[in-house]
Amino acid sequence: MTLEHYLALSAILFAIGLFGVLTRRNIIGILMSVELMLNAANINFAAFNRFLHFDAAVGNTSVIFIITLAAAEVVVGLALVMAIYKNLHTVYVEKYNILKG
């Protein structure tokens, strides 16, 4: 396998994730799409580490960081989702327009 395959894969995954962020009506769906995008970036890092910078493990280290931070982000995000759900009783984002105007 060449680098292009992995880059193509990560690109497609990222695009799908982007599409999901922009179009999902469910807030949890958006969060999940964000996870997809992060994973696409992870694949990129790992692929570059394997093909171009195989002597050091910098790419893998970056993946570790991203995974950690994604976890933290999901925790906070979901806590926020729960808080919003308690107030607005809905998970559909078009209802979240208090800042409208």
Place this chain on the structure above:
Amino acid sequence: MIEQITFGMLASVVILAALGVVLMRKVMHSALCLGLCLAGVAGIFASLGSDFIFGAQILVYVGGIAVLILFVVLLAGQASDLVVRQINEQWLAAVLICMIFLWSFAKIAVQFAGARALTDPAPTTKAIAGLLLGDYAVPFEMTSLILLVSMVGAVIFGRRKVS
């Protein structure tokens, strides 16, 4: 040969599961697809020879994050999910944007044509540990701080108001 098949199967799992995440009507199904996708990505890591992050992906992403999302979906899901459309009206713009992104990424990726792996995959754990505690010590500590902060934040956000 084996490598290509393996890659092809893993790639298709990942992509199909991702499509499932963004297109499924029921959020429950999306969450489950997410889990599958993340597992597929772990497989990709493995095919890249990154053993540690393969393990970390499974543990954290699939075991932690996907499960967490499932919990929240179960808590906040609604019966109306089945009949309601899940894609909002700006899908066309989103499609175009994704196309443009793909095209520009392709243009970048072309520069890396013909890059081949020159060495066999090696165990990375030691190397990662060496970096984490060496060159990247400060980000490592910061990350732990962020984790602490996010935990505190999550607790605050989930708190019941004292009346």
Place this chain on the structure above:
Amino acid sequence: MLEYVFILPLLSFAAAGLILAFGKWLPWKGASLGIAVASWGFVQAAMLFFKALQGGLTLPYEVSIPWFNAGFLSATLGVYVDGLTIAMLLVVTTVSLLMQIYSLGYMHGDPRFKRYYAYVALFTASMLGVTISNNMMVFFMCWELVGVCSYLLIGFWFEKASAASAGKKAFITTKLGDLGFLAGLLFLFTLTGTFQISAIMEQAHAGLLLPGAAAIACILLFFGAVGKSAQFPLFIWLPDAMEGPSPVSALIHAATMVAAGVYMVARLYPVYALSTVAMDTVAWTGAITAISAAAMALVCFDLKRVLAFSTISQLGYMMLSLGVGGLTAGMFHLTTHAYFKALLFLAAGSVIHAMHTNDMREMGGLKAKMPVTWITFLLGTLALAGIPPFSGFFSKDEILAAALARNPWLYFIGAATAAMTAFYMARAFVMTFHGEPRDAHKFDHAHESPLVMTGPLMFLAFLSLVSGWALARHELFEKLVSFEGVLPFGLAEVSKLKVEVSSALLAAVSMLFGAWLYKSRPDIPAAFRKKFSFFADMLDARYGLDAFFLAFVALGDRLARLLVKLDFDFLDQIAIDGWAWLGLKLSQLQGRFDNAVVDGAVDETGAIAMAGGRLARLAQTGLVQNYLLVVAIALSLFAAITFLI
């Protein structure tokens, strides 16, 4: 002596100033200074006169200092003395001295005694300036100054409204004449290119001036003489000028100021003699003046006014003489007339001083009360009427002879005037001194005048007696004043003897007839006057000339009032109300502009801000995905641009 001639006017000017400034502390309140200066002038003039008659002077004598040089015009300041000048100098200084002595008595007790002498000194100075100046500009300046002094002296008793207006009238009428004088002077300058009298006369003698142009200049200049010498039609000021004191009348209206016009024509005689038109204008104006004034004197009851008309008439004679080429005759008559007319005025002043009235109808029988005045007045009357051997006879005869030589009509007018002159003088004499006193009260208070007043009378009477005969003898006067040039017309031969005899007879007969008429049969003149009241009234109204000139003044007044009305009602309305209206309209416009445009701009700015806000608010949907979409679009745009290029 000739070298000191220029001092004469300067000394008089100085005397005038000193009398005004220091008169209070001088003896006789400044009169002494005036008389002293006048006596010195008289002595100088008399010495010059006698020396000139003997032929001991080189004439003409000119001395001057450079005055200015302005390229096209250069002038010198100086004196020009010839026989004419000397004759005039003697006349002016003699009469000035005698009337100043006379005024010591006449003006005694007047509150403005000092000012009177200052004015008289100023007048004498200006008249001397006119006489001796060598430059027409200075001549004109002194001419004007003479007019000013006449105004001051005629209106001396300005508390009387009639005196003040008489002074004004004199000044304005002579000023009217001076318009013509100035025009003529400037025209003469354009012809000759100089104001120097000697240069002008040289050019005239050399024939460098065209007769037509010379005629125009001369007629314009003559206009000034018409005003100053009270010719027809500008004589209207002279009868009214009798409001002034009698010595003033003697000085100004007998001898000097009115003679200035005659002197001017005589001085520029070479220029006049170039053109028949100019000479004829002078002659006929003089003739008309002579006879019309004599007619007016026939019906006048004011003693001084009779003398005034007589002066006008005699001035007409002088102009007539000059106009027919008799320069010598005219100037001779000027000299003799100065003496006997001054005598008559001073004597009339003596009578008026005694009787406190001018009206002859209130006089009568004064012979007994005022013998000296009576005899001197009689001598003056005889001289004026032209009875030989008095001075008037000699001079008048020469004029009549010259007139006859030119044009018989002029002679007839002159002869008729002579007859009328003798008649009205006899009338005045008889009405004043003979017959029964008509106002007993005034008659009781009358007394003879003091010596200081009768002294000059006697001296003048002596001059009236001898000056004519003395100067006509051996053609002495002709040696002094004569015209050597060529006259523009021919003269006929006349028999001088015939003229003399006929004029003497005419004068004697008229005089006796007049004396008998007014002494024995005063009712006939009264009836005559009633029968021909139309003519009498016309003569009283001075041929309506006063009304004529007054109409012009009234016209000017009407015009001025119309312009004032125009200014106030029309221009001021436009200028003031118009500006106010304009200001109001402008401020209204500005107000509307302010409301609509300025406020509108402010309001619109706010409205635009709000509209902009409303527009911008559309982007604030509150939906995160919209924001994300925008970010993604921007990124893709950057990507597209980066990867397209």
